[in-house]
Amino acid sequence: MSGGDVLSTLLASEIRADLLVLFHRNPGLIDTVDGIARRIGRTSITVNADVGELLQLGLLKQKRIGASEVVYLDRAKDRQILESVANHLKTINIGGEK
């Protein structure tokens, strides 16, 4: 996936942007989808799809703790993604042309 595609995926919705801000400010956050939704003032139904997209991108990881599924930021993957987005941004000028 190119840096541009990654950027488009990351910023595809307001909820996804809220999730990005939450996990970037709080990289040690480990919670259920329900708990994460509550932390950004939403419900699990509304954030489910966006969490799924970020899991697919690899930015978030999921694991089972007892009877609960939790999600958390993959710090190494996050660094990679940031780098790829930064490299992409370097290739475009303010007007948006390459």
Add this chain to the structure above:
Amino acid sequence: MTTPRSKIGPSGFDQLFSGKAENQLRVKTGIVELDEMLRGGFMPGDAVMLAGSAGTGKTTLALQYLVNGVKQGEPGIYVTFEELPDQIHRDAKNFGWDLRKMEEEDKFRVICTSPSLVLETGDNSLLDDVLRDIQPRRLVIDSLSHLEMFVKRDDMRMEAYRVVRYLKTHGVSSVLLWESPQISGGSFSVTDVGLSFLVDCIVALKPVEIESSMRKALVILKMRGSDHDKRLREYEITPAGIKIESAFTNYEGLISGSPRKVASEKFMELFRGASEKQKRA
């Protein structure tokens, strides 16, 4: 010709008997006066309860313990159930502690989660990954009181025991924060669910009203396997963290909530008053 000394020879024994070796094994809080009160620091691997009401500086003291640990080469983890890491980072920065930098260097982690996830049982524990990643020597849970929201009162002691044993098994020296609305009365009851017996050491923080001003007192109520300072010491929250001052030697009844000057101090006050009067006459 002198006999060569073994590395574990007489010098080691000298240290042991002089108490130096034991002192070196202690987990130093890095707060000089507190370490003196603890006769060198906490015992390695111990579970310490840090109890106090809101605003007494539990979080500050706990963070200071972890930050000083990092400075001594001991990675630390701060588990919070209430505040988001962002807030912890900001508050720590006010004391000059750059937790973000420590996190980037893999020496520190702020984990924010729900107490219910800590209570989950199964093959994976919530903290398994982070314990493996940064191999902490110190860990703080802020606070154990939050487990009460998810556990029946009768099960609280058993669940807390499980948490304490998990940390001990991993060789981590833990500080467990406990929100005590008040620590007073003759029984010195810190928790009403019997957790005092589970921990190895209890440090209590208490606001005290003396002569119409609020001051703060710190006391070590319990320390398994070690002598410790039994006195109530005054402390302040300064821009550099917790600073422990002298003992409240002139007052009694601080814990019961009715502080009064000790008899000798009252006598001295009378004597000083009489002496002043005589001088004026």
